[in-house]
Structure formats: structure tokens, C-alpha cells
Amino acid sequence: MVKFGPGNILWAKDRDLKRAFGDLKRRHIALALEAGLLTKTDRCQQRSEAYLDHLLTLRQMIEKIHRDGGDLRFIAMDEPFFYGHEYSGPTACHDSASAIAGQIGQNLYVIRIIFPKVIVGDIEPVGASRPWIGQLAHWVDAYRTTTGQKLAFLDTDVDWSYEAMRNVGPLAAELKRRNVPLGIIYNASKYAHSDLSWTRSAVRHFITIEDVLGIHPTAAIFQSWVPYPTHMLPEWQPGTLTNVAFQYLHPAPTLTLSRQGTTLAGHLTGSHGRPVARATVTLEAVDVAARMSPVPRRIARTVPAGAATAVIGIRANTEGSCVCAGPATVTLGMIHYRDPATGSVQSVPPGVATNSARPRSIWPAGSAWTPTSY
Numbered sequence: 425m426v427k428f429g430p431g432n433i434l435w436a437k438d439r440d441l442k443r444a445f446g447d448l449k450r451r452h453i454a455l456a457l458e459a460g461l462l463t464k465t466d467r468c469q470q471r472s473e474a475y476l477d478h479l480l481t482l483r484q485m486i487e488k489i490h491r492d493g494g495d496l497r498f499i500a501m502d503e504p505f506f507y508g509h510e511y512s513g514p515t516a517c518h519d520s521a522s523a524i525a526g527q528i529g530q531n532l533y534v535i536r537i538i539f540p541k542v543i544v545g546d547i548e549p550v551g552a553s554r555p556w557i558g559q560l561a562h563w564v565d566a567y568r569t570t571t572g573q574k575l576a577f578l579d580t581d582v583d584w585s586y587e588a589m590r591n592v593g594p595l596a597a598e599l600k601r602r603n604v605p606l607g608i609i610y611n612a613s614k615y616a617h618s619d620l621s622w623t624r625s626a627v628r629h630f631i632t633i634e635d636v637l638g639i640h641p642t643a644a645i646f647q648s649w650v651p652y653p654t655h656m657l658p659e660w661q662p663g664t665l666t667n668v669a670f671q672y673l674h675p676a677p678t679l680t681l682s683r684q685g686t687t688l689a690g691h692l693t694g695s696h697g698r699p700v701a702r703a704t705v706t707l708e709a710v711d712v713a714a715r716m717s718p719v720p721r722r723i724a725r726t727v728p729a730g731a732a733t734a735v736i737g738i739r740a741n742t743e744g745s746c747v748c749a750g751p752a753t754v755t756l757g758m759i760h761y762r763d764p765a766t767g768s769v770q771s772v773p774p775g776v777a778t779n780s781a782r783p784r785s786i787w788p789a790g791s792a793w794t795p796t797s798y
Contacts, residue, residue, distance in 0.1 A: 427456040427500060427647075430476075433485045441492040449495065456498035458547070459485070461528045462508055468517035474507035483534050496539045500579060501546045504528060505563040510556070521566035529571040545577035547609070550595060552587035561598040568602075579607035579645055584629055592639050605642035608633060610668065612652070619663035622652035626668045631676075644672055679705065718755050 426448060433441070448455055460474040461482070468475075476482055489496050508517055508524040535542055546567075548560055560578070568574040578599055582588050592608065599606045610633075612625035626646070633639050646669045659666035677700050681690035688707070692700045727734075738756065759772040 425454045425456050425498060427458040427498075430457075430459045430481075430485060433457070433488055434481075438488070438492050441488070441494065445489075445492055445494040449493075454497040455489075455494050456500055457485070457489070457496060458500040458502055460502045460504065460507075461499070461531050462504050462524065463527070463531060468508075468519070469515050470507060470511075470517050471513075471515045472507040472511065473502045474504045479531060479534060482531060486535050486538050490538050496535075496542055498576070499535065499542055499544045500577075501528065501544065503548055503581070504546065505560070506549050509563075510559070521563045522570050524563075525567040525570035528567075532571075543576045544573070545579065545607075546575050547579045547581060549583065550580045550588050550591055551583045552585050552591070554587075554591060554594070557591050557595045557598065560595060561602070564599070564602055564604055574602065575604050577605040577607050577643065579609055579643065581609050582629070584613045584625075589629075589632060589637060592633060593637060596639055596641070607643035607645055608639075608641040609645045609647050610672070611646070611648050612650075616652060619653040619655065622648070622650075623663055623665070623668050627671050630672055644669075646672070677703070718757055 436444075445455065459482075460472070460476050462470070462475045463479050463482070464470060464475055464477055486496070504524055505521060508519050509521060511517075532544065548563075550556070550560075564575055564578065580592060580595065582592060592606075596606050608630075610626050610630045612622040612629070616622040616625045630644065633641075646665060648665060653663055653665050655661075655664045657664055657666055659670040661667055677692050677694050679690055679692050681688055692703055692705060694700050738754075756774040759774055761770045761772065762768070
């Protein structure tokens with residue numbers, strides 16, 4: 425399936441669309457339209473991808489697809505329930521699930537005049553809110569009750585925080601009970617600002633969802649609406665969009681280990697069970713049982729000019745997408761500051777920092793500092 429957005433249809437030249445649609449048919453690839461199926465009203469002047477300015481805009485897209493030889497098989501609605509019900513921006517509408525589904529049902533009539541067999545599904549965001557999962561389940565029910573047809577699929581746009589990834593599991597269970605296929609859009613976190621960082625982030629996300637959390641969607645979607653990655657092909661080159669799909673379809677090598685006393689031995693095999701030669705394997709030991717003594721951690725830096733105070737902080741469970749986040753037992757000893765220029769030493773007892781009481785030390789600007797914790 426290849427999805428076209430509204431801009432791809434409305435702004436493209438007819439000759440280009442004819443060529444694109446012809447290539448899709450030759451390759452037996454289904455054509456899908458990802459677009460909003462809600463329209464603005466006098467009461468609801470929503471400004472988002474879920475809403476079109478006029479019903480005429482939708483009619484123009486459908487007629488252009490038909491005129492240029494396209495065979496529209498699927499429609500993926502662009503977050504109608506979120507923007508129509510949940511969104512709280514300046515143009516929020518806050519309509520009920522049944523009202524949103526009713527307007528969609530009316531607008532679908534324009535499409536089905538030309539493409540009567542078109543299949544309709546939805547795309548909705550998944551974030552850290554657990555109650556939102558229950559609202560999505562209610563939306564799926566309301567759509568079926570109002571339109572008389574169940575959603576053909578529900579694709580998720582995950583924000584890739586740890587809580588959001590955890591929420592995909594309960595949503596998958598709700599959709600399974602309703603016989604609605606789950607799709608997951610695999611893309612990168614917002615901190616990816618290069619082709620390689622984008623693709624590596626996307627790969628980490630599908631590994632986390634499917635291998636770590638054990639969630640297996642019916643459809644895996646590889647999609648980007650940011651400048652990265654800049655190339656689609658070739659699929660064997662790291663940093664391209666199709667390389668993410670290539671890695672998804674070709675399982676990663678498997679490492680099996682056995683331990684005898686203080687010795688670890690194992691085998692690294694590829695997707696067909698064949699040994700992988702000359703591969704670099706990095707092992708990291710984690711003292712999960714806290715049997716070892718605290719290990720000193722030394723950091724040496726230069727105090728920025730103009731700085732008068734500093735707070736030494738240890739962040740836990742705050743980075744969002746770390747699947748290792750969760751309850752932890754931490755042992756933290758005294759934090760020591762030494763100024764090698766003056767020889768002065770200060771010891772800061774660790775504690776929970778608050779806005780009213782924080783450990784503070786006066787460090788001369790431009791001096792070197794070496795805090796160590798035990």
C-alpha cells in the first residue's frame with residue numbers, strides 16, 4: 425500500500441499522477457489516501473489535518489484521482505477523534521464520538537459515489553495518557569454504531585515516550601476484542617536530526633514494541649513527516665527509509681550465552697541459523713542484585729564564567745523512551761567537590777532536591793571542579 429496525502433493530489437500535475445498511478449497498478453500496489461474526512465462548520469473552525477475547509481475540497485481530490493486513473497482502495501482518516509473531541513487548542517470543537525462519526529459517514533458518501541468499495545480506517549495518536557486508551561475504544565464502538573461499519577484498521581501515531589509505548593499493549597487488547605486490526609507507525613523520536621539517527625531511532629522503537637514489550641501489530645507502517653531521512657533508497661544502505669523496513673523484515677542476529685563459573689560462552693547466528701563471522705559483541709554487566717560496593721564516579725570540568733552555584737543531579741526515569749525505566753534501588757554516597765586551583769574541598773550530602781532546599785556550593789568562576797560520589 426502507498427498512501428497519498430491531500431497535497432500530493434491537489435498540487436500534483438495530472439500527468440505526474442497518471443504516471444504514479446500507472447506504476448502502482450503495474451506493481452500491484454494498492455492506492456490509499458490519508459486525509460481528514462471532517463469539514464469545518466460555522467461552529468467548528470478547526471485548523472488541523474483532520475478537517476478540510478470545504479466538502480468541495482474532498483470532491484475535487486476524489487474526482488482528480490479517478491480522472492488520472494487511480495483506483496482508490498483505502499482511506500486512512502487523519503486523527504478525526506483526537507482533533508474533533510480531545511484537542512483543546514484555540515479552535516477546539518469537543519464534539520462527541522457519535523457526532524464525529526456521523527459527519528464522517530455523510531462525507532464518505534461523496535467518495536463512495538466514485539469508489540464504492542473503498543475501505544476506511546483511522547489513524548490516532550497514542551501518548552502517555554492511560555484514560556485516552558479507553559476513549560479510543562469508545563470511539564471505535566461509536567464509529568461502528570453510527571456508520572454501521574467497523575473501522576477497517578486503527579493505526580497508531582505513538583509519541584515514543586515510555587508510557588506511550590506501554591499504552592499500545594492495552595489498546596491492542598481493546599482492538600482485538602473488537603476485531604479491528606492494529607497498525608503502528610514506526611518512525612523516530614523528535615530528537616533525531618540526521619538520516620542515521622532517525623533510522624536508528626525507528627529501529628529501536630520497533631524492537632522495543634515487538635521484542636521487548638511483545639506487541640505485534642497487524643500492520644507495520646514506516647512513515648516520516650520530518651526532513652529525515654532524506655533518501656528512500658537503496659534499502660541496503662543505512663540511513664534510508666526503506667532500510668528501516670529492510671531491517672524489520674530481516675530479523676537481527678541471535679546471541680545465545682551460557683555461563684560456567686566466571687566464564688561466558690555463546691554463539692552469534694544470523695536469521696538462517698548460520699554463524700556470523702568477525703562480528704563485534706559488546707557485553708555489559710549490570711549489578712541487579714546490588715551485591716557490589718558503590719563505585720566511585722569522577723567528573724572533571726571547568727566552571728563556566730559567571731557561575732556562582734551548581735546543583736549535582738542524578739536523573740532517573742525521566743528520559744521518556746527508556747524501556748528500563750521503573751522502580752529502582754539506588755545507593756548514593758557523599759558527593760565531594762575539590763578545587764585543584766585552591767585546594768579547597770567541600771562535601772555535599774546527597775538528598776532529594778526541592779525548590780526550597782537544594783545542596784549548594786560556591787565555586788569560583790573559571791576554576792576546575794571535580795565532584796566525586798561514592
